[in-house]
Amino acid sequence: MSTTRSRKDAEARDEGGSPPPRRRRGLRRRLGPHALPYLLVIPAVIFELLVHVIPMIFGVVISFLALTSLYIRNWAQAPFSGFNNFKIGLDIGGPIGSSLLHSFLITSAYTVLIVVGSWLLGLTAAILVNSEFRGRGWFRTLFLIPYALPIYVTVIAWQFMLQQQDGSVNTLLVKNLHLVDSPPFWLLGGNAFWSIVMTALWRTWPFAFLLLLAALQNIPPDLYEVASVDGASIWRQFRSITLPLLRPVSAVVVLVTFLWTFNDFNTPYILFGQSPPASADLLSLHIYVNSFVNLNFGLGAAMSTLLLLFLLIVSVVYIRLLRVGSEENA
Amino acid sequence: MRESKIYGVLRVIGLLFFALITLFPLYTIVISSIKPLQDVQSTFRWIPSRVTFEPYIQIWSTVPLARYFLNSVIVCVSATVISVMIAILGAYAISRFRFRGRNPFRLVVLSTQMFPGILFLLPLFIIFVNIDQTFGVQLYGSRIGLIITYLTFALPLSIWMLVGYFNSIPRELEEAAMVDGTTAVGALFRVLVPISMPGIVAVAIFSFMTAWGEVLFASALTTEATRTLAIGLRNYASQSNVYWNQLMAASIVVSIPVVAGFLALQKYLVQGLTAGGVKG
Numbered sequence: 001m002s003t004t005r006s007r008k009d010a011e012a013r014d015e016g017g018s019p020p021p022r023r024r025r026g027l028r029r030r031l032g033p034h035a036l037p038y039l040l041v042i043p044a045v046i047f048e049l050l051v052h053v054i055p056m057i058f059g060v061v062i063s064f065l066a067l068t069s070l071y072i073r074n075w076a077q078a079p080f081s082g083f084n085n086f087k088i089g090l091d092i093g094g095p096i097g098s099s100l101l102h103s104f105l106i107t108s109a110y111t112v113l114i115v116v117g118s119w120l121l122g123l124t125a126a127i128l129v130n131s132e133f134r135g136r137g138w139f140r141t142l143f144l145i146p147y148a149l150p151i152y153v154t155v156i157a158w159q160f161m162l163q164q165q166d167g168s169v170n171t172l173l174v175k176n177l178h179l180v181d182s183p184p185f186w187l188l189g190g191n192a193f194w195s196i197v198m199t200a201l202w203r204t205w206p207f208a209f210l211l212l213l214a215a216l217q218n219i220p221p222d223l224y225e226v227a228s229v230d231g232a233s234i235w236r237q238f239r240s241i242t243l244p245l246l247r248p249v250s251a252v253v254v255l256v257t258f259l260w261t262f263n264d265f266n267t268p269y270i271l272f273g274q275s276p277p278a279s280a281d282l283l284s285l286h287i288y289v290n291s292f293v294n295l296n297f298g299l300g301a302a303m304s305t306l307l308l309l310f311l312l313i314v315s316v317v318y319i320r321l322l323r324v325g326s327e328e329n330a
Numbered sequence: 331m332r333e334s335k336i337y338g339v340l341r342v343i344g345l346l347f348f349a350l351i352t353l354f355p356l357y358t359i360v361i362s363s364i365k366p367l368q369d370v371q372s373t374f375r376w377i378p379s380r381v382t383f384e385p386y387i388q389i390w391s392t393v394p395l396a397r398y399f400l401n402s403v404i405v406c407v408s409a410t411v412i413s414v415m416i417a418i419l420g421a422y423a424i425s426r427f428r429f430r431g432r433n434p435f436r437l438v439v440l441s442t443q444m445f446p447g448i449l450f451l452l453p454l455f456i457i458f459v460n461i462d463q464t465f466g467v468q469l470y471g472s473r474i475g476l477i478i479t480y481l482t483f484a485l486p487l488s489i490w491m492l493v494g495y496f497n498s499i500p501r502e503l504e505e506a507a508m509v510d511g512t513t514a515v516g517a518l519f520r521v522l523v524p525i526s527m528p529g530i531v532a533v534a535i536f537s538f539m540t541a542w543g544e545v546l547f548a549s550a551l552t553t554e555a556t557r558t559l560a561i562g563l564r565n566y567a568s569q570s571n572v573y574w575n576q577l578m579a580a581s582i583v584v585s586i587p588v589v590a591g592f593l594a595l596q597k598y599l600v601q602g603l604t605a606g607g608v609k610g
Binding site: 034036037038040041043044045047048050051052053054055056058059062067121124125128129133139141142143144145146147148149150151152153154156157158159160161165166167168170171172175202210234262263265266269270273283284287288291292297300301304305307308311 | 337341344345348349351352353354355356358359362370371372373374415416417419420422423424427429431432435438442445446447448449450451452453454456457478479481482485489514515539542543545546549550559560563564567568574577578581584585588589592593596599
């Protein structure tokens with residue numbers, strides 16, 4: 001607020017007849033004193049409009065068109081089809097609707113596993129690394145490497161590791177640990193689901209670790225000292241001090257990992273390309289295949305719109321719940 | 331917290347567990363990159379039959395790695411530089427001014443972060459194709475199209491982080507400069523930007539990492555000539571006969587710049603993320 005006031009003072013001085021400073025640009029003077037913040041945000045607004053807002057609105061428009069490959073270079077000619085695309089997508093009895101529902105359920109299970117798993121692993125590792133000991137920096141750095149690697153490097157490496165005959169995962173399980181008798185196929189059938197879960201979890205938990213560790217470091221150690229003087233057990237300290245104080249960061253971690261995972265395209269696409277096994281057919285890839293391989297853009301756009309609606313509802317409900325919860329706590 | 335001996339032992343066990351699950355894939359990548367071809371074409375061996383650095387040389391002729399590299403560097407550096415400039419201006423406006431539309435702007439910028447990429451890809455693809463058709467400006471399949479797309483990806487979080495960073499810097503510093511006759515924009519670049527350098531570099535690294543690892547848009551918006559590392563290597567990995575030792579060598583080469591940058595600056599990244607998160 002103080003800036004606003006001092007700016008007003010400065011403007012008042014300008015109006016008060018003192019000669020305006022030479023450096024003031026002509027454009028700004030013509031647009032008036034309040035134009036500056038708008039000029040500053042214009043570049044961001046233009047690019048957001050071009051890449052995000054306009055395509056999003058356009059995407060909703062397309063979802064009402066029968067836009068197939070015939071009209072790709074001339075979309076305005078595509079016939080209007082009302083809610084037809086949505087009807088096809090939501091018709092659970094039909095082949096397209098039922099495979100979309102299946103993809104939605106698979107994606108939901110995948111998301112729950114990754115979000116919960118990442119938070120648990122991240123929190124455990126953060127607690128282990130929180131206090132001072134020798135070699136702490138090394139562990140911290142090591143745990144962050146999976147998050148820093150480019151996604152495609154991680155997934156390609158797992159693809160290599162999960163090869164049925166020569167992969168290091170099967171070598172470890174069958175030859176070294178003797179946990180299974182014959183090497184399983186990881187990239188086919190039902191196991192493909194666990195392959196994408198392993199790959200995504202390996203990459204995602206370090207993000208939770210990074211943020212939760214930062215939050216742990218901000219908890220004043222006095223709190224624990226007072227609590228232990230009062231005779232609180234470690235478990236009690238964890239429940240009454242650590243968890244409540246981590247709440248805001250945990251909320252961010254859960255929301256961000258939820259959005260990433262639910263929209264995940266990279267893991268199944270890099271592992272399986274355009275024809276994933278049904279058990280790894282995540283929504284983003286499912287929509288991609290329907291749009292770019294089956295060349296039914298209208299249907300793909302309708303599915304995207306449904307996905308967006310779902311994400312909006314979940315996020316709004318989540319933020320509401322969180323706000324109510326934090327008011328109760330306060 | 332006073333730590334018992336039992337906790338010390340538990341911690342060692344826990345740390346070993348996390349270290350092993352982290353190291354297993356990393357070890358596979360590194361060790362496979364220095365193996366001769368016959369080692370990676372038969373059952374996985376923990377120790378190479380002999381150590382060779384040939385994969386690091388051969389991969390450049392197996393796939394057009396140099397071209398992928400050049401495309402990725404041009405696209406990612408351009409997108410990062412432009413994105414950081416735009417984010418600095420936008421964050422300055424939000425942090426230091428109260429103006430009409432400020433909150434809607436913040437809301438729109440933040441909410442675009444959550445929308446699924448697949449939602450934009452399709453319309454953006456059609457928009458690019460139609461711009462080409464109508465104005466003759468080639469965006470689909472060109473580096474410019476990809477640069478424009480990528481620079482917006484990191485923009486929301488960059489603005490968010492920089493607002494947090496700028497908010498933590500006392501206004502008196504700029505005010506002093508402005509009393510001395512500098513304009514608000516002058517104060518931004520002469521006072522605020524130099525002080526905020528750590529935060530700005532963290533934002534730049536974050537933007538670069540986002541672009542460097544992007545797959546979805548690169549897969550649909552590039553052609554053979556403009557293919558980035560992400561798509562080039564993925565396409566190679568999906569072939570039926572892959573020289574895995576060379577591919578792992580390439581993976582290491584393309585990872586080193588981002589991993590090194592990230593580890594050097596992760597502290598600032600966390601500061602930026604948490605500062606933005608607290609004051610959002």
